[in-house]
Structure formats: structure tokens, C-alpha cells
Amino acid sequence: MDTARVAAEVVAPTLAAGVIKRRPWVMAVADRFQWDRPAISLLRALHAKYGKGPLRLRIPGRDIALVLDPGDVERVLEGSPSPFTPASIEKRAALDHFQPHGVLITGGPRRADRRRYNERVLESDSPRHSLAGRVTAVVAEETEWLLTHNPGRLDWVAFNEMWWRVVRRLVFGDAARDDVSTTALLDSLRKRANWAYLSPKARNRRSAFQHRLTELLDRAEAGSLAASIADTPAPEGVAAAGQVPHWLFAFDAAGMSTLRTLALLATRQRQAAKAMDDLDDEHHRYLRACVLDTVRLWPTTPVLLRESTEPTAWNGDSEVWRAGTTFFVFTPYFHRDPETVPFADSFEPEAWLDGRIEDYPALVPFSAGPAGCPGENLVLLVTSTVLAELLRRAEYRLLAPRSLNRRETLPATLDNFGLRFTWFGWFA
Numbered sequence: 151m152d153t154a155r156v157a158a159e160v161v162a163p164t165l166a167a168g169v170i171k172r173r174p175w176v177m178a179v180a181d182r183f184q185w186d187r188p189a190i191s192l193l194r195a196l197h198a199k200y201g202k203g204p205l206r207l208r209i210p211g212r213d214i215a216l217v218l219d220p221g222d223v224e225r226v227l228e229g230s231p232s233p234f235t236p237a238s239i240e241k242r243a244a245l246d247h248f249q250p251h252g253v254l255i256t257g258g259p260r261r262a263d264r265r266r267y268n269e270r271v272l273e274s275d276s277p278r279h280s281l282a283g284r285v286t287a288v289v290a291e292e293t294e295w296l297l298t299h300n301p302g303r304l305d306w307v308a309f310n311e312m313w314w315r316v317v318r319r320l321v322f323g324d325a326a327r328d329d330v331s332t333t334a335l336l337d338s339l340r341k342r343a344n345w346a347y348l349s350p351k352a353r354n355r356r357s358a359f360q361h362r363l364t365e366l367l368d369r370a371e372a373g374s375l376a377a378s379i380a381d382t383p384a385p386e387g388v389a390a391a392g393q394v395p396h397w398l399f400a401f402d403a404a405g406m407s408t409l410r411t412l413a414l415l416a417t418r419q420r421q422a423a424k425a426m427d428d429l430d431d432e433h434h435r436y437l438r439a440c441v442l443d444t445v446r447l448w449p450t451t452p453v454l455l456r457e458s459t460e461p462t463a464w465n466g467d468s469e470v471w472r473a474g475t476t477f478f479v480f481t482p483y484f485h486r487d488p489e490t491v492p493f494a495d496s497f498e499p500e501a502w503l504d505g506r507i508e509d510y511p512a513l514v515p516f517s518a519g520p521a522g523c524p525g526e527n528l529v530l531l532v533t534s535t536v537l538a539e540l541l542r543r544a545e546y547r548l549l550a551p552r553s554l555n556r557r558e559t560l561p562a563t564l565d566n567f568g569l570r571f572t573w574f575g576w577f578a
């Protein structure tokens with residue numbers, strides 16, 4: 151009975167919303183009925199009923215364990231890629247539609263080289279990527295373009311167009327600014343990826359996309375990630391170009407989180423005042439913390455899957471579970487559990503700056519451990535720069551949704567496609 155409830159209240163809504171490419175109409179329904187709230191409550195109830203888990207679900211032919219304890223989240227993430235590989239069977243089935251060589255679905259000895267390559271080009275350890283100057287210049291131009299062409303109003307469609315211009319210019323260079331057809335090609339493959347093994351591979355389309363990608367990367371335009379790729383030798387088997395589809399796909403999540411952050415800042419005076427003070431900080435420390443907390447509140451990867459590569463011991467070593475067990479970490483539950491996180495349902499960027507976050511190993515908007523997101527610093531650089539440039543130019547009021555105006559409890563689900571603003575500023 152409880153397995154059926156997890157399937158109906160946690161798994162089905164997550165799949166329906168589109169794991170690889172969100173479906174706007176489902177997101178609108180999810181927001182209307184706040185789908186994440188019952189999912190979070192159910193996992194809290196299961197924790198109370200069965201203890202700290204992980205809780206094995208009764209699914210014929212599969213070993214799936216629901217992680218319920220923050221310490222176990224830490225264990226499986228720190229233990230990646232071995233004995234807990236991120237290249238789980240479901241992820242391989244989904245991502246193979248458009249990124250067969252991506253590090254996330256690479257198992258075995260090849261993974262280490264691919265991971266290192268991602269880290270080098272994305273400069274994972276550096277809060278300021280060497281392209282930071284270029285990020286500021288591109289973002290300044292594109293935000294100005296956005297506001298000039300949308301006087302007094304801002305919605306998802308307009309924002310998203312601007313966002314992808316920024317992404318294409320940073321990844322491929324200025325020549326790709328208006329190459330919407332490549333983004334559309336990727337989108338169509340991502341829609342198929344939502345269906346994982348249930349959808350046949352669109353092999354011709356995938357080859358067309360890969361071909362286009364190679365053309366764009368071969369230009370290696372100065373000041374783009376394509377140029378960094380050209381300058382970074384790749385050991386055999388890395389498939390450098392094959393890493394890029396994941397980057398493009400994942401930049402989508404960054405755009406969603408940026409507009410959600412703007413919505414939070416438009417409705418919260420205290421944080422908005424601090425954000426304005428942050429505009430002159432080259433590192434945009436406060437705005438970065440704002441984005442981190444937005445992704446905590448509405449995780450763009452709500453399910454982290456890990457699969458054991460060898461037998462693992464649980465429950466004080468009293469049980470050994472076989473290799474191939476899937477560990478299912480539903481992050482909204484950990485991020486929004488008021489029993490363990492005092493600021494669960496409020497916007498609390500300060501927690502990322504004052505060290506409080508260290509006490510919560512299960513607050514993992516960008517995952518964590520050796521297979522955590524290598525793009526985190528680059529994402530925070532681009533998103534904080536976009537927010538800074540938008541805030542510098544105008545003042546924003548949120549028109550929709552109204553749910554964000556409630557001071558205390560933030561909504562469990564927030565449809566990014568439905569965000570609408572009006573703005574005033576020196577452009578108006």
C-alpha cells in the first residue's frame with residue numbers, strides 16, 4: 151500500500167511534469183494543486199512509521215530503496231561513483247536520447263577522465279570562471295535588449311528567449327546568438343528523453359544535432375566554452391563534444407531558477423535591499439546565495455538516483471542489499487522538512503553565507519560529493535550576473551502567481567512558466 155502511494159504521490163507527478171524537459175501545462179496543474187506538498191508529507195509520514203530507512207519498496211523485479219535520512223543522503227552522494235554510481239538504468243535510458251557520451255551516464259573506468267574534463271573546462275573549483283568578464287559583457291547587452299523590447303512587462307517567454315541567447319553566446323560564441331533551431335532540435339530530443347525507454351530513439355535527429363554541435367564547436371570562437379574545449383586536450387575516450395549536450399540541457403534549469411529568484415526578490419523587501427547592496431560586489435556573493443536558496447526551495451533535479459555497484463550493508467550492517475539496488479533521493483522532502491530544517495518554507499539566502507548550511511548535509515541543490523554538479527560555480531556566476539544586470543536596470547513587481555506574496559510559507563511547487571512581472575526603471 152505504501153509503495154503504491156509513493157508511486158502515485160511522488161514518482162508519477164515527478165514523471166508527469168517532465169524530468170528532462172518540463173511540460174508547461176503539467177507544471178501549471180502541479181502549481182495549482184501544489185503537488186510537492188503531499189509528496190513531502192508522505193515521506194515524512196513514512197519516516198515516522200518505518201524509521202530512518204532506507205525503505206525498500208515492493209516492486210517486482212527491481213530493488214528500489216527510498217532514502218529517508220539526511221545521513222544516508224550524505225553516504226550515497228559521497229560514495230559516488232563507487233559503490234553508488236549516478237549512471238542508473240533510468241538515467242541511462244533517458245539521457246541516451248541526446249547525450250550518449252555524457253559523464254552522468256558513464257560508468258566504469260571512462261568516467262574519471264570525462265569527469266576531469268568537465269571540471270577543467272567548466273573550471274569547477276573557481277567561483278569566477280576565466281570567462282567572467284565576457285559573461286558580464288554578454289549579459290549586459292542581452293538584458294538591455296530584453297527590457298528595451300518588452301517595455302514595462304516581463305514574462306517567461308521573453309525571459310527565456312534572452313536566456314538562450316546568453317547561453318548560446320557563452321557556449322558557442324556570438325555567431326550562434328540567434329541559432330534557435332539548434333536549441334529547438336535539442337528540445338525535441340529532450341522531450342523524447344522524458345519517456346526514457348518507452349520512446350524509440352530518434353537516431354536521425356540525434357545525428358543531425360550532433361553534427362550541428364560539432365560545426366558550432368569547431369568554430370571555437372574566442373571567449374566561448376567552445377574555445378576552452380579547443381584549448382583543452384582530451385584524453386582518448388573523453389568525447390569532448392559529447393559533454394556539451396548536458397551543459398545545454400542543464401542551463402535550462404539555471405534559467406528557471408533565475409526567474410524564480412527574481413520573483414522572490416520582487417516580493418521580499420529585506421532580501422531585495424541586500425541584493426541591491428550586492429550589485430557592486432564583483433563576486434555577487436548575496437545573489438549567488440539567493441540562487442542557491444531558490445534551487446533549495448524548488449529543486450530542478452527533484453530526484454537523485456544512485457545505483458549500487460556492489461553489495462552494501464545497511465541498518466547497522468544487519469542487512470546486506472545486493473548490487474544493482476537503486477537509491478531514490480527525493481530532494482524536496484529533505485529541503486522542505488520543517489522538522490529538520492527551521493527555514494524549510496522561507497527564503498533564507500543568509501543560511502548559505504553564515505555557515506548554517508553546513509549543519510544540513512541533505513540540502514543539496516547541486517547534489518554533492520564526487521559526482522556533484524561540476525557546473526555549479528559557472529551557473530552561479532551566470533545567474534547572479536543576469537540578476538544583477540536586471541536589478542541594476544529596473545524595479546520589478548510580481549503580477550503572477552499571487553502565492554509568492556504570502557509572507558510565511560512559500561508554495562511547495564512553483565511553475566516558472568507562469569511567472570509574470572511588471573517593471574519600471576530608467577528604460578520606462
Ligand code: HEM
Binds near residue numbers: 253272405
Ligand atoms: C540551476 C542549474 C543546475 C543545477 C541545479 C544542477 C544540478 C545538478 C545535479 C543535482 C546534478 C547531479 C545529477 C544526478 O546525480 O543525477 C548535476 C550533475 C551535473 N551537472 Fe549540473 N546543474 C545545473 C546546471 C548545470 C550546468 C549549466 C552545467 C554545465 C555547464 C552542469 C553540468 C553538470 C554535469 C556535467 C553533471 C554530471 C556530473 C557527474 O556525473 O559527475 N550543470 N547537476
